[in-house]
Amino acid sequence: MIAKMVLERVMQVAAHLTNSAVKVAHPFDPLNEAEIAKAVSIVRKEHQELFFNAVTLWEPRKAEMMAWLAAPETAMRPHRVADVVCIGKGSKVYDGVVDLTENKIISWELTDGVQPLISMEDLQIVETVVRKDPKVIEQCGIIGIPPEDMHKVYCDPWTVGYDERFGNKVRLQQALMYYRPHIDDSQYTYPLDFCPIFNADTHEIIHIDIPKVRRPLNTAPPSNYHAAAIQAEGGFRTDLKPISITQPEGVSFKVTGREISWVNWKLHVGFNYREGIVLNNITFTDKGVERPVFWRMSLAEMVVPYGNPEHPHQRKHAFDLGEYGGGYMTNSLALGCDCKGAIHYMDADFVNRAGNPTSIKKAICIHEEDAGILFKHTDFRDDSVTVTRARKLIVSHVFTAANYEYCVYWQFHLDGTIQLEIKLTGILNTYAMNPGEDTLGWGTEVYPGVNAHNHQHLFCLRLDPNVDGPNNTILQVDAERGEGEVGSATNPYGNAFYAKKTKLETPETSKCDYNGSTSRTWDIANESKLNPYSKKPVSYKLVSREVPSLLPREGSLVWKRAGFARHAVHVTKYSDAQIHPAGRHVPQTSGEPSAGLPAWIEEDPKANIVNTDVVLWHTFGLTHFPAPEDYPVMPAEPMTVMLRPRNFFERNPCLDIPPSYSSSPSGKGTVKAADSTSKLV
C-alpha cells in the first residue's frame, strides 16, 4: 500500500515534469507570441521607425539540429533565433537575425533592390486610397460609375509582379478593380477594365493602366452564393441527412507540444508565414526501430500564371507563397465546418506591421479519418478472407489568396505512404468584357460580361529527404519496353518491360520533365542500404500525375521569375539557406538573373548529388480553363502527390493493424471485429 502510494506520487511528479517540459519550445517550434515580442523589442532598441514585415523562426541549422536530436542530453540545444524582415521609409528593406537565447542581434542588413512580401495589412490599405484617387474616380466615371458611388468600388491588390517601367526600388501593388452594386454582391461579377498602380511607400496611385478598348461596367444582375441570395431564390435543399463522425474513445494520435505520434508515424508540425505548414523529422517505426524518412517537407512556392496576352495581364502571375505568404493568409478554422470529427487544432503566431504579436486561432487542423479498405484478400478455393480497414492522419490548413482558396492536406497512411492533397476552391479571378466580345480563347465568359482568364496553378513541393539517413540519391524511373522486336532473342514474345532508372548526378543534369506515357516517377533512394530481399536500395517513390508544362514561353517574365516551374524536378545539394525556390524576397524580382533555384544550380552546376544530402524540388499543379460551373464560387478541385515506400520495408508494414474480419483455411484464429455502428438501410 505504501509502495503503491509512493509509485503514484512519483508518477504525478513525472507527469508534472513532462507537462512543464512541453512549455519549453522545441527547436523546430515556430516562434510563439512571447518570442516574437522579444525579438521586436531587441530590434526596437537599435532600429526605430520600421514596419515589421516578418518575424519568424530562423530554423536551426541541420547539422546542429541533427546532433542535438541524436543526443539531446549532451549536445548543445539549438538557440531560439528570429529571422526578421523590416521595411523603412523609402521602401528600404532590412534583413536581420536575432538570437533570442542570447538576446542580441546577430546580423542586420539593408538589402537593396528587393521587396518583401505583401502582408494582409499591406493589402487592406490600397482600397481606401484607390477610392479617393481623382484619376481612379475619373476612370470609374468613364466606364459608368458616378463619383458618389466610389464606396461601391473595391480592389484586390496584387503585388505588381514585375513591371519594367517601375523596376523594384519602389514597393508597388497593382489594384485589380471591382464594383459591388450592393455590399453583399460578389464583386467578381463586376470587374473594372483599368488597373491602378499603388506606391506602398507613399500611399499614392502612381499610374493607371488603361486598355485601348474600353469595357463599361457590367450590367448583368448579381451572381451570388451567400445564404441570403440562395434563400431569395428558393432556399437550400432539405434532403441531405446528417452524417456523424465520432471517436467515442478518443483519438489514436498523441500530441506533445507540436510533435505528433500516430501508429508508426512521428513528426513535428511547424508553421511559418511563407510556407504555412512545415513538417520536420518525419519518421516511421519499423519493427521497433524509428527510421527517418523526411527531414523537412513543405510547399515552398507557387506561381499562378494567367494566359491572356493583352497588356497588362502578363503581370497576373501570383507567387502566392513568396509574394503574400501561405501562413499569413491562413484561415482560422471552424469545428464542424472546415473540419469534421475529433479535431485537434494548433494556432499560428505572427508579427503585425506595428511589431505586435498576433495569432490566428485554429490555423492547423489535425485529425484522423477512416480511409476505406487497407487490404483484402479472399482465397477463391476455401473462402478464407481477411479484410482490414485503412485510416489516415491529416494535418491541414486553408489559405485565402484574394479570390482563391487553397486547402492543403498532408496525409499519413498506415502503409508508409505520405500524400499531399490540395483542393482548389474560392472564386475565379475575373476581367471585364464587352457584350458580344470574343475571348479569343484566352478566357471563358463564365457569366454575362465576366471573362475568367486561362491560368495555371503550379506548386513547388520542397522535399528534404532523410531516407534512412541524409545521404540520398534521386533516380528518374520510366516504364520501358524490353529491347528487341517480337521474335528477337531478347524479347521473343515482345512482352518484356522493366523499370528504367536514370540516376540524377549533378544539379544541371537533374532537370527532369514529366512523361505520363512512361508513368514516370522518381525514386528517393539510400544507395548505402539495400532491401535484404529485393537487393534494391531502400527508397521512397515520388508519384505525381498532375504535372503540366509551364506554359509561359522560355524568356517570358514568368519563365524568368519562376525558375522552379521550368521542370517537374530539380535536385540540389542541401544548403541551410536554400528554402525559397523563387528567392527570399519575391515581389518585383525581374528574373534577370533568376533568383532561387536557377541561381543555386548555376553556382555549382556540377556538384555531386549522388549519395549525399540532397533536396528534391517538385513542381506540379494544373492548368485551369474556366467554365461557368466554376462560378460564382468554385466546387473544390482536388490534386494529389504521393510519396510511397518502395523497397523500404521488408514487407507490408501494416499487417499488425487489427482486421475487421479474418478467417484462415483451417478455421483457426478467426477474428470477427466488424465495426458495430454501421447499419443496414
Add this chain to the structure above:
Amino acid sequence: MIAKMVLERVMQVAAHLTNSAVKVAHPFDPLNEAEIAKAVSIVRKEHQELFFNAVTLWEPRKAEMMAWLAAPETAMRPHRVADVVCIGKGSKVYDGVVDLTENKIISWELTDGVQPLISMEDLQIVETVVRKDPKVIEQCGIIGIPPEDMHKVYCDPWTVGYDERFGNKVRLQQALMYYRPHIDDSQYTYPLDFCPIFNADTHEIIHIDIPKVRRPLNTAPPSNYHAAAIQAEGGFRTDLKPISITQPEGVSFKVTGREISWVNWKLHVGFNYREGIVLNNITFTDKGVERPVFWRMSLAEMVVPYGNPEHPHQRKHAFDLGEYGGGYMTNSLALGCDCKGAIHYMDADFVNRAGNPTSIKKAICIHEEDAGILFKHTDFRDDSVTVTRARKLIVSHVFTAANYEYCVYWQFHLDGTIQLEIKLTGILNTYAMNPGEDTLGWGTEVYPGVNAHNHQHLFCLRLDPNVDGPNNTILQVDAERGEGEVGSATNPYGNAFYAKKTKLETPETSKCDYNGSTSRTWDIANESKLNPYSKKPVSYKLVSREVPSLLPREGSLVWKRAGFARHAVHVTKYSDAQIHPAGRHVPQTSGEPSAGLPAWIEEDPKANIVNTDVVLWHTFGLTHFPAPEDYPVMPAEPMTVMLRPRNFFERNPCLDIPPSYSSSPSGKGTVKAADSTSKLV
C-alpha cells in the same frame, strides 16, 4: 373529417401500387433468380446435356429503350430477354437468345473456334485433377515435393490466354502451381516452376511447360498475414481507437427497385457476370429539369500483361473481365468490414454450371460519405465567409481475380462530377526463383525465393454518353502555348496559352494516346447545345491521369488480343452489339484478327462520329513494379478517373447545398449550421 379519411385511403392505395410496381422488373434490371430459372427451362426443353456458362440480361436495344423511357405509358415495354452461353461436350459453344416475355428461343447457334469465360466452378475443378496427375506428381518430385505431399499442392488456374501449340478448339486452362507447407500458409511464397495445361473438356493434363533452368521448392519460412500468424508474432496493435460513422436520421438517397435518386442524381444500377456494375440512364436534375448525362457506363474489359520474356510467362496476361467475369468473381460484402456507415446492399443473381440460379448476397454496396470541403471563400477585407461541406454517393463492388482484389467505386459528387476509383489489393502473382538468381529487371524478389514479375493493370472504361441527348462529339483537349515567341505581335509577353481542341471525326482517326505534359483531356460535347454564357458546347470532360502506354510491343500477343489497350481513347459509332472491346468470347483468342474494338473500327473506319450517337472507350491503369511492401498482401493502391461537367451548367450546380457556415458583408442572413457531433480534442 370525411375528406381527410378519403385522402388517407387514396394515399394508402397509391403506396400499395407503388410497392407492387417495384416488383415488376425494370427493363435494365439484371435477370432475377426466377427469370434465370425460366430461361434455363426454356433452353432445356430443346437442348439437354449442356453446361451453362452464362444466363444474363440481353439488354434492351437502345432505340426501343429510349422510346419506352420517353413514354412508358404508350410505348412498348421492352421484353425481358436472356443472353445464354452454353458449353457442350467436345468444347462446343452455343450462343442463344431467349425471350422470357414470349417464352421462346429467338436464336441458338453453335459458335465455332471460341471459348467462353472460365467460371469459378471451372476454376475449382483444376486443382483436384492436377494433384492426381502422374506427370505433375513427377514434376513435383523433381523440385522436392514427395508424392505423399500432393495435398499440399495448389494451383491458380488461369485461362491459357493463347498458346499457338494448342489453338482454340479445345477449352484450356494453365495451372499456375503453388505449395502450402501448412494449410494456413500463403501458397504465393511457394510457387512451383512448371506449368501444366488442363483440358477443361476431358479434365486431363495435356501438357506441362517445364523451364530449362529448374527452381526447387522455396525453403524460406512462410510469410503470412492471417490473424493467427500475426498473433503468433506479437499480435495486433491496440492503439487505434474506433471511428464511428452514422446517419442517425437515415440516408439521403432513395432506392426504388434498382433505381437510385440522390440529391440531383438519378441512375439505374445494373450488374452482370462480365462487367460487374453497369450504370444506366444517369441524369442530373438542373433547375427542375432532368438532364441526361450518360446512357451507360461500365468497366468493359481489363488486361494484366506480365513483362517477363521467359517462356511461358508471355501467356500471363489476364483479361479479368472477359476471361473470368468481374461479376462472377464478386465478393459478398460484410457490413462494418468492407463497408462502413449506413449501407444499402444489392444482391447479384447468376446461373451455375448445372443451370440453377445462384446468388451472391450483398454484392453491391451503396452508401454516402462526407467528402470534405465542397466550396469555401473568405473575403479578406470583411471576413465574410461561406463554407459548405461535400459528400458523395458511392456504388461499389469488390472482385477477386485469383490472387488480386479489385475494389471498384463509382462515385457521384454534388458538383456533377462522376468519379471512378479503383483500388488494387490482394496478392502479387509470384514465380519461383533460385537462391541468388538475378531477376534481370523483369521482376522483384519480394521475399526470399519469390519473384513477382512486372505487370500492368489496364482497364477499359466504356462510356456511352448522353450529354443532353445521344448525339455527342468527342474532342481531344491540350493545353498549348499561344503562337509567337516573346516579343511577337501575337504573344508580346510570351504568356499566352489556350485549350487546343481537336475534334475526333472518324473511328480510325479517333485513336488518341495520352500526353501528361499538355494535361490532355477529352471533351464529350453536345455541339447542338451551347452554354448560354460561354457559348461553348455543353460537355463532360474525361480527366484521367494514370494512363500508361501498353508496354507489350506492337505485334505481340497482348497487343493483338487487347486491341483496346493500344490507345488511351478510341471512339466508335454506337452499336447495340458492341459491348466487349476484346470480343464476346475472350479466352483463347489469337488476336488474328483482333476481336472487338479493332474489328469494329476496321468495319467502318471512316464512319461519322461527329454529333451522333458515339461510344468512348478509355484505357487507363498502372504499371506495377513489385516491391517487398506489396507482400504478403498488398496495401490498397488507388487510381482514379473523373468525368467533370464543363460548360454543362450555367453556374456551380451545388449552391443550394446547405452551408455549414455563411456570413455576408452586411451581416444579413448568417447561417450557423456546424455539425454538432464534431469535437475538439
